[in-house]
Amino acid sequence: MLAYLRLTLICWLIYLAITANLEVANLVVGLLIGLAIALILKPMSQALSLRRLPGALFNLAKYAIWLSIDIIRNGIRVARIVLDPKLPIRPGIIAIQAGMKSELGVALSAHAITVTPGEQVVEIGDDGVMYTHCLDAIASAEGAEEAQRKRRAMLESIFE
């Protein structure tokens, strides 16, 4: 029941943000759409401790900022590679150990890698190995372990 309410509320807020219209009719329509989505999706109830929520949100914000900085830095690096007349790429696929047990953790690690320009996960092995295609495989392979450790620590601080 609580899970349904939560999903309805989130969908309602997103609908209101998109339509940017606070008339009563629109509020009602948004609520109905949110309710319909919740009924179709049938969310599973998950333990959500209110005491841990502020900390998790703070860590999420920290993670988002860290990811943004990473995206900007790598975006500039890739832009320089593309604009260089000699096109100095050393592409290749490297294996990065995710080092996380849960599927959610591996998926979010893969997302964080793929969202940064210049690196993208092509395949995930059974044991949580992320086969990552890099524009500069040699440079990426050097920093991959360290970056994954940091990523893992941040993701675990949000979900555990």
Next chain:
Amino acid sequence: METVWRILTLALVVIGTLFSIVGVLGLIRLPDVYTRLHAAGKVGVFGAALLAAAAALTAPSVLGKAIILIALLVIAGPVVSHALASAAYRMGIPLKRAVRDDLAAERDRRAALRDFLDHSV
């Protein structure tokens, strides 16, 4: 204050456009599917997100839309480029100018396993 706001918006538009152009240039210049996906799927998304941010600064009424749009781009963009790259690899499209390929060994191992299972049944 007004001027600072204007300059900030203008900077976002210029940088966003530059990154979009870089995305297209990369799509043309890079040698194969995988490297092209880096340019088109990521740098291009980055440019689009900056343009959406600029739109939000110019017209506050679209702020909510811009935030949702940027969130969707950041969440769904990587999923799309991963799906394309994975599909390309499964089809056997070769990497060009590759310096290493850790996945090739894994793929061969899986193929051998599949072969073995097919023959033993």
